[in-house]
Amino acid sequence: MLNVTQLSGFGIGGGTAAYDIYRDQDIFYRPDISRFMDTWAMDLTSGYASWSAYSIRLVLNASMFALNGTSHVRVWLHGYDYGTPGNGPFIEKIYFGEQAASGDVYDMKDPPPPIRMTRSGANSFQLGANAEPLDEFSFVFDKTKNYVISWWISGTGIGSTGLRYKDGVSGMTSMAKFAVDDAAAGDTTGFAIGGGSSTGVGRMILVSKIQVR
Secondary structure, three states: OOOEEEOOOOOOOOOOEOOOOEEEOOEEEOOOOOOOEEEEEOOOOEEEOOOOOEEEEEEEOHHHOOOEOOOEEEEEEEEOOOOOOOOOOEEOEEEEEEEOOOOOOOOEOOOOOOEEOOEOOEOOEEOOOOEEEOOOEEOOOOOOOOEEEEEEEOOOOOOOOOEEEEOOOOOEEEEEEEOOOOOOOOOOOOOEOOOOOOOOEOOEEOEEEEEEO
């Protein structure tokens, strides 16, 4: 059995980065820094509908995050297809941004503008029944900062409006805005708890994992 000791003082935060150095006895090694590692992850165990024509924002507090990242971020989403393959939710647009230093809690820092996330290079895409990763993007992730993930789901045309969720998630709040595509705005107004199938403190919707490297 390996007697592994993490060396403080190496990597970001002295033992909190995705590339910290470790020691087994007198053998030193460094994990593969090209691999993504989870800074936050949770299995979303419930699903529901009624998210037609909503902008939704997740306000993610720094207390959620375990690791810093030095170059890239990858976000995983978990849709819900009601047992009908090919009928998962259609995401028109989804953004990732640092929380603004002032304003409403759901405001995103701009500049730099929030990052539009894609899947296989597409800005809009349909999800299936399982958790799946979006494309990675360049970003230095600081686990001491708060972040916002924002998306628009019109509920028209392709797919259902079903999104997986999990209640009781510490350090986050979900909020919604009806009938307005406000996914990309940094400084905005009108997001509130409630709406659709309900948002709230501790209700994580759609996002099942955030990875860094």
